[in-house]
Amino acid sequence: MSRIHVTARVNGDKVEFLCDPRETLLDVLRDNLGLTGTKEGCGTGDCGACSVTVDGRLICSCLMLGAEAEGKEIGTVEGIANGEELHPLQVKFIEHAALQCGICTPGILVAAKNLLEHNPAPSETEVRYWLAGNLCRCTGYDKIIRAVLDTAAEIRAAN
Secondary structure, eight states: OOOEEEEEEETTEEEEEEEOTTOBHHHIIIIISOOTTSOOSSSSSSSOTTEEEETTEEEEGGGSBGGGGTTOEEEOGGGTSBTTBOOHHHHHHHHTTOOSSSSSHHHHHHHHHHHHHHOSSOOHHHHHHHTTTOOOSSSOSHHHHHHHHHHHHHHHHHO
């Protein structure tokens, strides 16, 4: 089977890659582009560990083909920090101990950042709803929710 040439933007950088037409975006990110922050949890779109943004929309990268990335803007967990400077969400996740094993954390961070870009003042219910597609087996959700709400408050106060 012939490979497909794809040009996209990943975390703001133009990338080109060849992929098998059956290869998922998750596999392309990890195997072709070396962006291993995005994790495979279930492979069926049920856990959210592979969450990325595509043209600003939150998706499970295990459900999208790599070939479909042509011309798209993709955001992964590697694009959240600004160089060595952590994003406020990352800082708050550390402060609130909102992570443990790390499998779900990248997807939750991508989803939470996407939420705050759409709604800078979410209620607890809105945060819980937005993150409902991200499963965590280690921390429980309270620390994660508190970290997101604290980040939202800090960002609003800074603006």
